Structures are given as structure tokens and as C-alpha cells.
Amino acid sequence: MESKDLRNAGLKVTLPRVKILEILETSKARHFSAEDVYKLLLESGEEIGLATVYRVLTQFEAAGLVTRHHFDTGHSVFEMNLGNHHDHIVCVKCGRVDEFFDETIEKLQHDISEKAGYKMTDHCLYIYGVCEECQKLE
């Protein structure tokens, strides 16, 4: 029922938007560059322009459907909002992204906030490194 999501977001139900939402929801990957989405669309037989992909992803971000990440890879990466919090570990060589969740770190952040007099609302943690594959290539 993607069209519902689109309507709720105040967006007209157009083929590009439906298809892009479909890609984001059904692909195994979780993180997509605009280029990734564009290529997946081509693979599935949809001739949707790259400019439209950028436009739609930006609209989805504004509508809260996706989150845009600024990893150290030089380009934006988009991720569907599924509600389950997690942090990211990013390969600085190939751009691969893995997710992790650490209870202790989460708790420590609250402790730190409290000690600093802050009421914590959010956080953002990226670990950067070289992934297994890229280490082999060195």
C-alpha cells in the first residue's frame, strides 16, 4: 500500500514515486545512493530520470519517509525510516555500510548528557574504518 504512504505525505501518486518507494522497501540493501536507486530502477525496467530520483528522495526526506545520511564518502546516502534505532559503521574505501546497536553506548550517552546538564533528544554515531574485503586488497 505504497500509495497510502504517498498520499499521507501529501505527494501525488505517480509512477516514479511508487517505483522508488518499492525499491527502497523491497531491496535487500538498506542504504542507497541516488545512483543506486537509479540503477535499480533501470534493472527493473523503469526509465526514470536521475533528476527525478534526486527530487523524489528529497521529497521523501522532507516527508519523513527516509533519512539522508552524510557519510564521509562524498555523496548522500538514503535509508528508509523503519523506526528501529541503530548506528552505522562505514567503510572509508568502498562506502559499504553496516549497522550496529550497542546498549551500553546508548546508556552512556544518556549519562553523559545528564552530567552535562542536557536533556538528550537525539544522537548520531558513525564509526569509520576499512571493511574486511578492502583490507584484503591492501
Next chain:
Amino acid sequence: MESKDLRNAGLKVTLPRVKILEILETSKARHFSAEDVYKLLLESGEEIGLATVYRVLTQFEAAGLVTRHHFDTGHSVFEMNLGNHHDHIVCVKCGRVDEFFDETIEKLQHDISEKAGYKMTDHCLYIYGVCEECQKLE
């Protein structure tokens, strides 16, 4: 004694590198885009090409003299490394920034990287919240 720093980094002591290091060390600001550095150089009467600024900043990063941040502004921001690693806690109301360092979080990040097969090179942690002052105003 900037020339010492450059030599230690394995870099020839050239006028552009000395001047750029000077800018980074003596300006009040803490974060600089390449363009910022370029303009400050012009203001101080140095005609140094933008390409050189980029090259030098990249070399400084490789040498560990500066850190490159990727904010959501669309361009890189550079910051002098003052040796003391710390993370940031940012007030979402007034923009106040405090620094903190937590040994346990640092260690956990290494553990997580290892478990994920990554060789960790860096990390980036921001906590967002409402600071003491701003809580009073609510």
C-alpha cells in the same frame, strides 16, 4: 614553529603550507572550508591557488594535522587537531556546543569495529539535546 610540524609530517617547508598552517592556528574560528582558508589567504595578501589549498589540506589530513568533517553543508570542513580527542554534545535550541570524552565508549567502538570485521580509522559522535539554560526557558 610551524616548519617543525611540516618536517615531522614529511612535507617540504613551502610558503603555501606554512601560510595555511598559520591560518589554521591563528584564526579565531575552529572550522574551515577550503574556500574559507583560500579567502583568508587572500585577505592576508597571499596569492595561493585554490587547488593548492585543497592539496595542502588533504596532505595535512593524511599527516594527522587536521581532521576533515563531512557536515550536511555539501562541502568538507577542516579542523586543526589539537591532540585531545573529544566528542560533541550540541544544544538543538541555542547551538551551544560542549565537549566530552568517554573512555568506555571509545573502547566499545573498537570492539564493535572488530566484531564487524572493520579496521577502525575514525569515528564521529554527536549527542543532540537541550542544554540547561534552554530547559529553563521552556
Next chain:
DNA sequence: ACTTAAATGAAAAAGCTTCTCATTCTTATT
């Protein structure tokens, strides 16, 4: 000073992303 390898500047090129504008499509209304 001299030599050699490295650094620089200017301009071109390279990525990623946004903008322009003519055409097409969605949606609300007959």
C-alpha cells in the same frame, strides 16, 4: 651554486546534485 625531485598555479575535468523548461501526467471537477 647545481641538480633532482617535489610543489605550485591555472585551467580543465570530474563527480554529485540541482535547475530549467517543454511535455506529460494526476487529480478534482464537469
Next chain:
DNA sequence: AATAAGAATGAGAAGCTTTTTCATTTAAGT
């Protein structure tokens, strides 16, 4: 269903930041 009005799209141009190229200049050791 047909229509009208406005929004969305596609293709290419343009915009920005950053990197590369290459001829020229400069630093550092002999």
C-alpha cells in the same frame, strides 16, 4: 468519461565542490 489546472517528469544544462593535468617554479641535499 471528458476536461481543465496545476503539479510532476525527463533530458540536458548548469552549479558547486574537489581533483587532475601539465608546464613552470621551488626546496633541499650535494
